[in-house]
Amino acid sequence: MERQNGFTLTEMVVAMVVGVTIVIGAGQLFLSTLHTFRQTESLGRQQEALIFSVAHITATLQRHGAYDATGEPYYRLQCVPSASECRCTLQDMSRAQPLVTFQAAEGASCARDEPVGTVVGQASDVYQVVLPLGPSGQAVTFHVAHREALFHPDE
Secondary structure (H helix, E strand, C coil), rough: CCCCCCCHHHHHHHHHHHHHHHHHHHHHHHHHHHHHHHHHHHHHHHHHHHHHHHHHHHHHHHCCEEEECCCCCEEEEEEEEEEEEEEEEEEECCCEEEEEEEECCCCCCCCEEEECCCEECCCCEEEEEEEEHHHHHCCCCEEEECCHHHHHHCC
């Protein structure tokens, strides 16, 4: 009986199956990591836009209210649909420039052009702000009080 040199066909097939399994597993790991990175990056951009917008809107509404002396709003939310997304721009009307532009999620109703900061109830010193920056296009709603009107109502 001769001594065998090299690998048998069965050993080669088993080695190839193990190798292919490892390569497929590494590919799946890479794809899932890439997907997670993209989701995290998108969420980070959305949070950044929300924090920046809320900081500016809150500061203005606390100092001046939602409308200037002529009755024009300080901020407007303008959303327009494009090919596959909904682009929203928060316009700073007092400076006539965009404050922030962001992509609204698919769940948001897209076409809109509305002032930011609506009066809550009969009190003209509390405003409700609604921005489409929540998960799946849900609205993020918060209230801001016009401090000057609260502390000095007769001025």
